[in-house]
Amino acid sequence: MDAEATSLTSPAPDRSRALATEAVHAGRDDLASLGLHAAPIDLSTTYPSYDSRAEAERIDAFAATGAQPDGPPVYARLDNPTTARFEKALATLEGTGSAVAFASGMAALSAVLLARASAGLRHVVAVRPLYGCSDRLLGSGLLGTEVTWTDPAGIADAIRPDTGLVMVETPANPTLAEIDIRAVAHSCGTVPLLVDNTFATPVLQRPVEHGARIVLHSATKYLGGHGDVMGGVVACDEEFAATLRQMRFATGGVLHPLAGYLLLRGLSTLAVRVRAASASAAELARRLTADPRVSRVHYPELGGAMVSFEVYGEPHRVIAGVRLITPAVSLGSVDTLIQHPASISHRIVDEGDRRAAGVGDRLLRMSVGLEDVEDIWADLCQALSRGAGAAPAPVPHAAGQGRR
Numbered sequence: 001m002d003a004e005a006t007s008l009t010s011p012a013p014d015r016s017r018a019l020a021t022e023a024v025h026a027g028r029d030d031l032a033s034l035g036l037h038a039a040p041i042d043l044s045t046t047y048p049s050y051d052s053r054a055e056a057e058r059i060d061a062f063a064a065t066g067a068q069p070d071g072p073p074v075y076a077r078l079d080n081p082t083t084a085r086f087e088k089a090l091a092t093l094e095g096t097g098s099a100v101a102f103a104s105g106m107a108a109l110s111a112v113l114l115a116r117a118s119a120g121l122r123h124v125v126a127v128r129p130l131y132g133c134s135d136r137l138l139g140s141g142l143l144g145t146e147v148t149w150t151d152p153a154g155i156a157d158a159i160r161p162d163t164g165l166v167m168v169e170t171p172a173n174p175t176l177a178e179i180d181i182r183a184v185a186h187s188c189g190t191v192p193l194l195v196d197n198t199f200a201t202p203v204l205q206r207p208v209e210h211g212a213r214i215v216l217h218s219a220t221k222y223l224g225g226h227g228d229v230m231g232g233v234v235a236c237d238e239e240f241a242a243t244l245r246q247m248r249f250a251t252g253g254v255l256h257p258l259a260g261y262l263l264l265r266g267l268s269t270l271a272v273r274v275r276a277a278s279a280s281a282a283e284l285a286r287r288l289t290a291d292p293r294v295s296r297v298h299y300p301e302l303g304g305a306m307v308s309f310e311v312y313g314e315p316h317r318v319i320a321g322v323r324l325i326t327p328a329v330s331l332g333s334v335d336t337l338i339q340h341p342a343s344i345s346h347r348i349v350d351e352g353d354r355r356a357a358g359v360g361d362r363l364l365r366m367s368v369g370l371e372d373v374e375d376i377w378a379d380l381c382q383a384l385s386r387g388a389g390a391a392p393a394p395v396p397h398a399a400g401q402g403r404r
């Protein structure tokens, strides 16, 4: 079947257009010919077909190959045209042949793990820190996988005959530790390397250009960009995408088409949002580094809109003290968010493992938004002052979540 030629999810990436251009055009190239400007939202769960023999062939072809079915969609768990536009756009931005979208970042990671495990490759090699729930999913063996934790230098030695995946996050959540993707990809040999690119986004880093085979995003973060849509996406070659589509069809973690629409819209401003927020984050990192209330600042060489820092004072008081900045988990929104990883985003990771990965009790993680940098700094400054002079005793209301 020639699904490749016509499918929205299998673009031939056009490397002649710049990323900022693709961000507003990829996945929408057919709109003008449809007489449309904005992408249509298709909320259908099913599609009429008077030719059940042809439908049977299309279903057989999907079962056999996992290629996006040709022609009209069959059923929303298999195929949705609005979601397919987002997939095509993201694949173009990441420079991969394909992308497969899921209901959340965790649904996307689950599908990857299940796809590898179902091929008999149950062993995963991973580098900490990872996002807390990713760490937990691997560490718990919930999906029948087994993990070996190592540092980048130990990857080659950790690989076994049944290793199906090497997983890293760079810059990592929440320490912003960076990994040399090219060096790690070399250590992986023939085992596919998955890079969680949620923090960098394709604006700052395209892991496949450095040898990664699978790129994972929590689309909930920068791709959506406005804190109002949850999704996940895996960008990869068409061969693995086909396996992921079959896994998605079998297990049901599909992205809702409204979310697909919002993610496509989010992509159109991705480059300007990431660049603007990164400029503010770099400036805030510079000021925090010079601030006597701050003991350590983590800011990636790559840049980006995330800044993590360790305070001398009481981190819970800083969180309680913000007024403009929102004290909330998650990241990548237009507004600035701050949270205490040891209490929230990485709470689910065993305390010893958490500390060993550099996620200490004084670490705060800030997702810098699009407010004026002086307003963010003014709010952060007054919140830091609340935390700075404080006695080491925790504030009463934070004690419950700060301790086990």
Ligand SMILES: *Cc1c(COP(=O)(O)O)cnc(C)c1O
Pocket (backbone or CB within 6 Å): 104, 105, 106, 107, 131, 133, 134, 169, 173, 196, 198, 199, 217, 218, 219, 220, 221, 230, 231, 232
């Ligand atoms: C949030 C996050 C995830 C999980 O994504 P959800 O959309 O919340 O399921 C995975 N990786 C990283 C780096 C994240 O920040």
